[in-house]
Amino acid sequence: MKRTGILLLVLLLLIGFAASSQDFFLLPHNFYVHKGDKLNLHLLSGNEFKPENEFIYAKAKATKFMLYEGSKKTDLSKSSNPADSSLLTYELQNSGLALFELVREDETESERNKFIRALESEGLDKMAEEARASSQQYFVERYHQSSKTLISVDKANGKDFDKPLGEDYEIVIQQNPYKSAYGDDVTAQILFKGKPMKDAAVIQYVRTLNGTIIPQKLLSDNNGLVFFKLSREGVYMISSTHVEPAQDKKADYENWTATFTFAFSNTDDTPNTYREFGFGNKH
Numbered sequence: 001m002k003r004t005g006i007l008l009l010v011l012l013l014l015i016g017f018a019a020s021s022q023d024f025f026l027l028p029h030n031f032y033v034h035k036g037d038k039l040n041l042h043l044l045s046g047n048e049f050k051p052e053n054e055f056i057y058a059k060a061k062a063t064k065f066m067l068y069e070g071s072k073k074t075d076l077s078k079s080s081n082p083a084d085s086s087l088l089t090y091e092l093q094n095s096g097l098a099l100f101e102l103v104r105e106d107e108t109e110s111e112r113n114k115f116i117r118a119l120e121s122e123g124l125d126k127m128a129e130e131a132r133a134s135s136q137q138y139f140v141e142r143y144h145q146s147s148k149t150l151i152s153v154d155k156a157n158g159k160d161f162d163k164p165l166g167e168d169y170e171i172v173i174q175q176n177p178y179k180s181a182y183g184d185d186v187t188a189q190i191l192f193k194g195k196p197m198k199d200a201a202v203i204q205y206v207r208t209l210n211g212t213i214i215p216q217k218l219l220s221d222n223n224g225l226v227f228f229k230l231s232r233e234g235v236y237m238i239s240s241t242h243v244e245p246a247q248d249k250k251a252d253y254e255n256w257t258a259t260f261t262f263a264f265s266n267t268d269d270t271p272n273t274y275r276e277f278g279f280g281n282k283h
Helices: 004-013 112-121 125-133
Strands: 023-028 038-047 050-055 062-069 072-075 088-091 096-111 138-153 169-173 185-192 201-207 213-219 225-229 234-245 253-264
Touching (some): 023 096, 112 125, 112 138, 169 253, 185 201, 201 225
Antiparallel strands (some): 062 096, 096 138, 169 185
């Protein structure tokens, strides 16, 4: 099957879950699939792109679960199988780019040190300092999470993947990574309640087949934009979190998180070839 190496990489990501963390992200069994294939889609949580927990749909607390294929929209909330170990098993019926989106709400109580470490791992240093200065031992957070993943079905054609979906906090990428080459730039925009988020803390990860995770901390500009290069083959994740004090007494903080995953496989004849990254043959 095409891009066997990416499939193997995803299998490595799906091994070993133990605890929960702040990042929730969607991971398909394979990012390169064919029309008529049944796709297994997983919802994972973990810190620094290290999967530690998996959720079936019944425990995902989803408020919205959609598939976007160009202008076509499919509500997946009734298509999932709660008895399955994965979030969704779905037969893909159209060629082109397919964007999956899951929106979920949650609330959790964290011990002081764990909460501070989570803030620091997301690049929220100022908020971490404020929490450290407090004498509070436990913090209640209300979560609003938007997770997206983009896959290629036979052909990497498609439109509208670069359009906002109207979530409170979301990441929108502006280039098609499945039509990109090694060294190409990707622009991602962070939106908060429909408007560009200035100075948003963003972490861009790439995970290679051997399990190496390469993070890059970014800060959005006045237009909510961050920029990075497709410098490695593997699975990419863009992650951003925004935290504010809660406006009611039911929680201490309001937490908005957004993640976006996709795969990149280099097709150019460069020193960083598909084989040299340990993925084997392309076909």
